[in-house]
Amino acid sequence: MVNQVVNKFRPFIAIAIILAVLAVAGFFLVRARRNQQVFSDSMVSLPTVSSSPSTTPRRASDAVVTLEEFGDYQCPPCGQLHPTLKSLKQEYGPNLNFVFRNLPLTAIHKNALVAAQAAEAARVQNKFWEMHDLLYESQEVWKDDINPRSIFVKFASDLGLDTARFSRDMQDKQIQLRIQADQDAATQLGVIGTPTVLIDGHQLLPEKTTPDGLRKGIETMLSRKSS
DSSP states (O other): OHHHHHHHHHHHHHHHHHHHHHHHHHHHHHHHHHHHHHHHTTEEEOOOOOOOTTOOOOOOOSSOEEEEEEEOTTOHHHHHHHHHHHHHHHHHGGGEEEEEEEOOOTTTOTTHHHHHHHHHHHHHTTOHHHHHHHHHHTHHHHTTOSOTHHHHHHHHHHTTOOHHHHHHHHTOHHHHHHHHHHHHHHHHHTOOSSSEEEETTEEEOGGGOSHHHHHHHHHHHHHHHHO
């Protein structure tokens, strides 16, 4: 009798077991996909923009992630983010290609444009990153100055630049075109605020633009390229 009952319900038992296995497998699949989406959900996909003359490639290696910042030298949040980005450049070395794009918000930062001109003039003498760092690290010194140009010339002297050439280059048309190219790139991407960070072409949301968020973004992209 027992065997008859078992035989009668055997197909239903088999179906129940199969459904249970599928349910467990589905649970783990959904969880895996959810974990993969954590980084993607913090990003906004943007179209690719061709490099402007102001992009400065860093050292290359087998797996390289490009971190692109639209920044304003007078912007306080940009100044606060600067130490983190500088630390990440040192930490990841050749695995991180850091690109800075000028987006001076002249409507609210009166000295932002001349600061961008100073950084680009220093680039002509191969001291862009040194001037870039100095501008952010001394932001409080020049941000409200009536004529910050003289301060920037002093910075150029401290960096060992030819100050006469530096002063001329600040007014040079090519410098203006470099800055304009970055501004045009921002317009094309719909970037209107600073700092705005893109990692391999994906915009990091403002609330994720933190040391942990940046590191997570870099690590995610590196792991995808290494796999």
